[in-house]
Amino acid sequence: MLLAAALLGGTAAAQGGHGPVFGLATPTLPEGAWNGDATLMSAGxxxxxxxxxxxxxxxxxxxxxxxxxxxxxxxxxxxxxxxxRIGTMMGGMGDLEALALWRLQKHYPGGGRRVESTALASVLVPVVAERGGVRAAPGANAAVVTGYASRSLYGWVGAGAQGHLARDGDRLGPLGYASAVVGYRPPVFQGDYPKPDLRVFVEAVAEVAGRDRVAGEAVAASGGERVLVGPTALGLYRAWGLGAGVLFPVYDRSNGPQPREDARLAVNLSYWF
Structure with a gap:
């Protein structure tokens, strides 16, 4: 998903509604605004x-x-x-997702600063019959995130959980996750819209995945715990946004003999209308 931040005083009001590439974030679009994007995401x-x-x-x-x-x-x-989920604010590989975000609270302490919290809930519909030999069924996801934004500094922390129903005795393992994001907007890019805008971030994602079940039995070599950290960046110009990022594993404790995960990548092109 596109890396984007809460856009404050002087920036185009319509350029909202996004979070970082991988982590949870609070922004929502203004009433009546639309955004569409195309994303390439990769995990190894x-x-x-x-x-x-x-x-x-x-x-x-x-x-x-x-x-x-x-x-x-x-x-x-x-x-x-x-x-x-790869990116915490959209479904994982193989899931269509219908997601609702509700900004629970917002506070403006002054000086172009904002503190806010957002809740997310979604329905997941599989578009592939199985994943890794496990039959896929519909599921649900929920999360909450709190953040701070100013003209130069950004930060979000949040956590969520995802689960799927059983299908013919198979069930994809549940997923719990948390993320933390810090960001910086250099002074040269703090000009008013429509001047070019660039933001850089460091993101961290932690995941705890439960074991899959096949024919009612837990799969020993499935699930585990991992933490990934890496840099991301966002460029904005008028109605366009281009974001990209990479996460590297710094901790990986898998259940049983499983291939180790390597870098996750994401590139996104976005348009507001």
Whole structure:
């Protein structure tokens, strides 16, 4: 998903509704505003890489409520994929996601600063019959995130959980996750819209994945714990945004003998209208 930040005083009001590439964030679109983007996301395990494209449409129902529809296309499937969302604010590989965001509270302490919290809830619909030998069924996801934004500094912390229903005795393992993001906007890019804008971020994602079940039995070599950290960046100009980032594993404790995860990548092109 596109890396974007809460846009404050002087920036185009319509350029909202996004969060960082991988981490949870609070911004919502203004009422009546639309955003569409195309994303390429990749995750690797054991020297093999999976590649997914996503098309996402977002709409600002009110100033504090946003609706998203995200449709995936698997371009290269991993034989043994991690149980992950890759980007925490959109579904993982193989899930269509209908997502609602509600900004629970917002506070303006002055000086172009904002503190706010947002809750997310979504329905997941699989577009592939199975993942890693496990039959896929519909699921749900929920998360909450709190953040701070100013003209130069940004930060968000949040956590969520995802689960799927059982299908013919199979069940994809549940997923718990948390993220932390810090960002900086250099002074040269703090000019008013429509001047070019650039922001740089460091993102961290932690995941705890439960074991899959096949024919009612837990799969010993599935699930585990991992933490990934890496840099991301966002460039904005008028109605366009280009974001990209990479996460590297710094901790990986898998259940049983599993391929180790390597870097996660994401590139996104976005347009507001």
């Amino acid at each position: 395990r054991g020297g093999e890489r999976g590649l997914m494209a996503r098309q996402t449409l977002r709409y600002g129902l009110t100033e504090d409520v946003q609706l998203n529809l995200s449709v995936p296309q698997t371009l290269a499937a991993l034989p043994s994929p991690s149980r992950t």
